[in-house]
Amino acid sequence: MKPNIIALDIDGTLTDSAKQIPPKTRHILMKAQKEGCRIVLASGRTIPALRRFAEDLHLDEHHGILVAYNGGMAVDVQTGEVLFDRPLQRSQSKSVLEHMKKFNVYPMIDRGDYMYVNNVYAPPIHVDGTEFNVVEYEARGGNFLLCEVKDLAAFADFPIRKILTAGEPDYLLAHYQEMQAPFVDSLSCMFTADFYFEFTAKGVDKAAAIRAALQKISQKKLTVAAFGDSQNDISMIEMADLGVAMGNANAAVKAAADRITLSNDEEGVYETLKDYFA
Structure with a gap:
């Protein structure tokens, strides 16, 4: 059946290696919205x-939806309505940030216009x-001002939807089980790149x-x-x-999929959607 919802990961999926939406992909997404x-x-x-990316695709004209923080929040671009919001409990945020002090990683949290780091x-x-x-990459990507906080655990007394930790890929692979051990039953813990390991609320x-979000916008x-391309x-x-x-997806993603398309640099999104909207 022709889809009426198209859900797209960004990095490695919608965007190419230059972090841009390729022209044919943009064109067919605009056509699908029309x-x-x-x-x-x-x-x-x-x-x-x-x-x-929402501006580039004119999502504000078509009630597009942003799902951020790996699912921690969903927002209707046109109205600004928050369709879903599930932050970590404050005590959980503090516990994660305290635990991260034991590891050679860079924790990052955001609030308003700022990203806070050690x-x-x-x-x-x-x-x-x-x-x-x-x-710098994370701050610029989110249009954040950087702010240095010596003790993030003590500082984190506000709703946090995701705690991002960055580190050397080999180091994270060797230590992620220790990093997630106290929280494996109470939080969602996952790699989102080989240099990112993240914590969000359980479920x-x-x-x-x-x-x-879809339940809020439609009963049908x-x-x-x-x-997508990642875990x-x-x-x-x-x-x-x-x-x-x-x-370009990893093997686990390909195993979960109904279909495997071309890579993000070969306009794989377009290659699939042209069957429905060309």
């Missing part, structure tokens, strides 16, 4: 970090053999947020196509009527 389809941008990114001059990490300033994932059955996309790919793994 035919009454709603677009859901579902990402580990924050709401501010999703805004530029060290705004944190040394770069190494990704694919190159140095990568992950704190929070992209699929749960999308379901909650909606046909969902979902596209945090599996829930929405399994939930969708048509779950699509990108050609």
